[in-house]
Amino acid sequence: MSKILPRPTETSAPYWQGCQEGELRLQKCNACQQVQFYPRIMCSHCQHQSLDWVVATGGGEIASFTVVRRGVSDDYPAPYIVALIDLEEGPRMMSYIVGTDPESVTIGDAVMVEFEEWSDEITMPVFRVVAAK
Amino acid sequence: MNNLRGSMAIVGAADTEVGTLPGRSPTELCVEAALLALKDAGIDKSSIDGLITCNSFAEPILYHAEAMAEYLQIFPGFCATVNTGGGTTLTVLQQAAAAIHAGVANTVLISMADSMRSFMTREQAMLAQSSTGHPQFEQPYGPSVPAYYALIGQAHMAQYGTTAEQYAEVAVSCRAHAARNPTAQMRKTISVEDVLTSRLIADPLHLLDCSLVSDGGSALIVTSAERASDFPHQPVYMLGIGEAHSHEHISQAASLTTSAAVESGQRAYQMAGLMPADMSFAQLYDCFTPTVLIELEDLGFCEKGSGGDFLQTGATYPDGVLPVNTHGGMLSHCHPGNPGAMYALTETVWQLRGTAGERQVNNAEVALVHAQGGIMSSHATAIFAREVN
Ligand SMILES: [Zn+2]
Numbered sequence: 156m157s158k159i160l161p162r163p164t165e166t167s168a169p170y171w172q173g174c175q176e177g178e179l180r181l182q183k184c185n186a187c188q189q190v191q192f193y194p195r196i197m198c199s200h201c202q203h204q205s206l207d208w209v210v211a212t213g214g215g216e217i218a219s220f221t222v223v224r225r226g227v228s229d230d231y232p233a234p235y236i237v238a239l240i241d242l243e244e245g246p247r248m249m250s251y252i253v254g255t256d257p258e259s260v261t262i263g264d265a266v267m268v269e270f271e272e273w274s275d276e277i278t279m280p281v282f283r284v285v286a287a288k
Numbered sequence: 289m290n291n292l293r294g295s296m297a298i299v300g301a302a303d304t305e306v307g308t309l310p311g312r313s314p315t316e317l318c319v320e321a322a323l324l325a326l327k328d329a330g331i332d333k334s335s336i337d338g339l340i341t342c343n344s345f346a347e348p349i350l351y352h353a354e355a356m357a358e359y360l361q362i363f364p365g366f367c368a369t370v371n372t373g374g375g376t377t378l379t380v381l382q383q384a385a386a387a388i389h390a391g392v393a394n395t396v397l398i399s400m401a402d403s404m405r406s407f408m409t410r411e412q413a414m415l416a417q418s419s420t421g422h423p424q425f426e427q428p429y430g431p432s433v434p435a436y437y438a439l440i441g442q443a444h445m446a447q448y449g450t451t452a453e454q455y456a457e458v459a460v461s462c463r464a465h466a467a468r469n470p471t472a473q474m475r476k477t478i479s480v481e482d483v484l485t486s487r488l489i490a491d492p493l494h495l496l497d498c499s500l501v502s503d504g505g506s507a508l509i510v511t512s513a514e515r516a517s518d519f520p521h522q523p524v525y526m527l528g529i530g531e532a533h534s535h536e537h538i539s540q541a542a543s544l545t546t547s548a549a550v551e552s553g554q555r556a557y558q559m560a561g562l563m564p565a566d567m568s569f570a571q572l573y574d575c576f577t578p579t580v581l582i583e584l585e586d587l588g589f590c591e592k593g594s595g596g597d598f599l600q601t602g603a604t605y606p607d608g609v610l611p612v613n614t615h616g617g618m619l620s621h622c623h624p625g626n627p628g629a630m631y632a633l634t635e636t637v638w639q640l641r642g643t644a645g646e647r648q649v650n651n652a653e654v655a656l657v658h659a660q661g662g663i664m665s666s667h668a669t670a671i672f673a674r675e676v677n
Pocket of ligand 1: 203
């Protein structure tokens with residue numbers, strides 16, 4: 156077994172490509188300018204089907220988090236910190252908080268993206284606390 | 289306008305044994321529950337013209353309801369395998385009521401079972417349940433099911449000052465009910481201290497904030513209100529039903545702390561013409577303790593943000609102003625997976641028939657049952673009563 160790896164699609168490939176290149180990419184609607192996550196074949200706001208990719212700043216804030224004390228499998232050794240991140244551009248995404256003591260994390264902490272190579276094809280975005288709330 | 293008010297009644301209800309049942313498959317438990325419910329309703333399988341089931345995690349079957357019909361050798365004109373996770377047990381009631389109201393079926397058997405305890409390893413059960421996460425954007429991070437609900441619990445604490453002690457009240461209260469229920473898996477009373485000193489699973493959730501993992505089956509027979517009095521027991525009428533579906537993946541939820549139980553509840557109350565204060569008791573989906581606290585708020589039993597204080601008044605305990613999960617809930621009675629809230633329904637039937645024994649709620653007239661599936665995703669609220677008026 157190994158960690159659960161995402162399987163990119165035609166729609167999400169630019170996102171995963173971006174991660175490999177050290178960029179967090181988000182879709183932006185050409186009609187209403189809404190920025191969305193996760194990648195879709197349509198704008199979830201106005202239903203328009205023409206979307207461009209923009210590079211996010213990678214900055215955000217912890218909307219919530221939990222310290223997982225019992226991993227889902229042996230490939231996920233506990234403890235690890237699963238968090239929901241509110242990106243500066245608006246969308247919310249799930250990720251890890253890395254490089255910190257679990258006891259020191261707080262909702263509202265400012266975070267910045269960084270990237271972890273999990274396989275030849277997949278690099279995952281994770282976040283590090285840059286300023287405590 | 290949805291005009292299902294009082295149109296359907298539960299006329300048969302039964303649970304199998306629950307707990308650790310390694311000798312019986314999910315299919316066998318599903319059929320066993322069906323036979324017990326038929327017996328309770330005093331009818332033969334040939335009377336069933338509608339069948340609703342949910343699939344099993346431990347023994348998935350591609351055409352589940354059809355396989356159960358085949359096993360029973362019944363040939364219904366309405367046959368559905370429904371999957372709205374833990375909400376399935378209640379969303380099927382709206383479907384059954386609509387089918388009966390439209391004349392598609394007259395007598396519907398709802399039977400569900402699973403064997404998450406004996407037919408799956410711990411790792412299989414965890415991975416199966418956490419597959420609710422988005423395959424590309426959530427699952428790779430390995431959030432366990434407790435972790436998803438911990439994200440909700442943590443957010444409520446940050447927003448409203450809710451405490452781990454307040455979440456623990458839910459577990460202690462459910463256990464106090466279970467202590468009066470001979471069929472409950474866990475009957476030894478516990479304290480808030482016991483919950484807080486049980487080991488952390490995903491902060492802020494401790495082991496005793498998490499529901500059980502069980503084997504078991506449960507079934508209901510429902511029919512039109514007009515026909516309900518032809519059956520041997522006091523009918524239990526459905527006065528209100530409402531669903532609301534807000535998201536599937538927790539990262540897409542509009543709010544972490546206010547759920548679509550607000551809308552499902554409003555729909556059910558409006559149909560029934562009743563209010564939270566009218567409820568003799570409530571059965572609230574308790575996969576993890578924070579869900580009950582949020583449901584108490586979102587269903588209007590207390591102000592938004594005051595669920596913790598409400599719990600600390602003792603309201604939800606036996607003999608409280610609003611006994612919650614009178615059978616012990618999934619935290620203490622049993623939780624075989626998606627069928628978990630079936631036991632909330634069968635318990636409600638027995639309470640409203642007045643046959644709940646030692647745990648009978650005094651003057652039980654009207655009750656609310658709520659279930660949700662996914663990660664606070666698919667909500668369904670139902671209101672039941674002894675009379676339609
Ligand atoms: Zn748009």
